[in-house]
Amino acid sequence: xxxxxxxxxxxxxxxxxxxxxxxxxxxxxxxxxxxxxxxxxxxxxxxxxxxxxxxxxxxxxxxxxxxxxxxxxxxxxxxxxxxxxxxxxxxxxxxxxxxxxxxxxxxxxxxxxxxxxxxxxxxxxxxxxxxxxxxxxxxxx
Numbered sequence: 374x375x376x377x378x379x380x381x382x383x384x385x386x387x388x389x390x391x392x393x394x395x396x397x398x399x400x401x402x403x404x405x406x407x408x409x410x411x412x413x414x415x416x417x418x419x420x421x422x423x424x425x426x427x428x429x430x431x432x433x434x435x436x437x438x439x440x441x442x443x444x445x446x447x448x449x450x451x452x453x454x455x456x457x458x459x460x461x462x463x464x465x466x467x468x469x470x471x472x473x474x475x476x477x478x479x480x481x482x483x484x485x486x487x488x489x490x491x492x493x494x495x496x497x498x499x500x501x502x503x504x505x506x507x508x509x510x511x512x513x514x
Contacts, residue, residue, distance in 0.1 A: 375453040375465070376453075376454045376456055376505045378453065380409070382409055383448070383449045383471065384447075384448060385446070386443065386446045386448055391444050397441065403434055405468075406436075406450075407431075407482075409466070417504050417505070422501045422504045426488060426489055428489050430484070430485055430487055433482070433483040435482075439476055439478060442470065442477050446472065447470070447471040448469065448470060448477070449469045450468055452466045455481070457505065460494040460495060461483055461484060461494075462483075463481060463484075465479075465481045466480040467480075486501075
């Protein structure tokens, strides 16, 4: 079971995301993954919980492209925190086409919490972990 509740957002694919092959450019998915991660984290109070001396940086993105998406299509992005380790957090994503319910893309990001003063990894505070867990408990009740 994921650590956090699933957060989702629906949007229309803009023409600006389309590449020379006529479908969403692969890089657009990375940007959308980052955008929804920040939006989700902010919405549950993660930024306040981590404090001002910490920030998350990406260690690794993994993306599996299953089907293309096209301009004007309605897409739902889902994201959740899969787990938290000492200095890292694994976040997962799914992109689903609303018209047929097909999964277009699956991805995950390995995030590392670092100290803003020296850039070194730091332990994820209990406050942050509890924000994820509390958010999950609320969604299941």
